[in-house]
Amino acid sequence: QVQLVESGGGLVQAxxxxxxxxxxxxxxxxxxxxxxxxxxxxxxxxxxAAISSxxxxxxxxxxxxxxxxxxxxxxxxxxxxxxxxxxPEDSAVYYCAAARFNGxxxxxxxxxxxxxxxxxxxxS
Numbered sequence: 001q002v003q004l005v006e007s008g009g010g011l012v013q014a015x016x017x018x019x020x021x022x023x024x025x026x027x028x029x030x031x032x033x034x035x036x037x038x039x040x041x042x043x044x045x046x047x048x049a050a051i052s053s054x055x056x057x058x059x060x061x062x063x064x065x066x067x068x069x070x071x072x073x074x075x076x077x078x079x080x081x082x083x084x085x086x087x088p089e090d091s092a093v094y095y096c097a098a099a100r101f102n103g104x105x106x107x108x109x110x111x112x113x114x115x116x117x118x119x120x121x122x123x124s
Contacts, residue, residue: 001025002025002032002113003024003113004023005023006022007021007022007118008021014086014122015085018120019083020083021080022080022115024077029074032099033052033098034070034098036048036050036079036095045095047106048064050070051072051079054074057104063089069081069084081096091120093120094117094118094119094120097111097112097114098112099111
């Protein structure tokens, strides 16, 4: 069982930055591939970024590539999402998720555990 708790969301102006954190419980965090997803009102949950269990591989949705960076610290059981050059279209609830998966997981259904989400609002 893995419990995930996100933090770091908030209100920011367009062009600004935020850093989301996701703290995981349990001693097997380094066994899990991790991902960030987001869901805006009236829209489906969408993939944002993924990182492999070792942190050696990562990938991003096209819409955030070059602006967002995912990283993890397995010693701290934490995964991060650095978000730069934020746009109003980035406003959503952001969720982190964990999957026992080799490599990068892009589909929400691959992930077994989810956090409660943190709200990110970007004003224009």
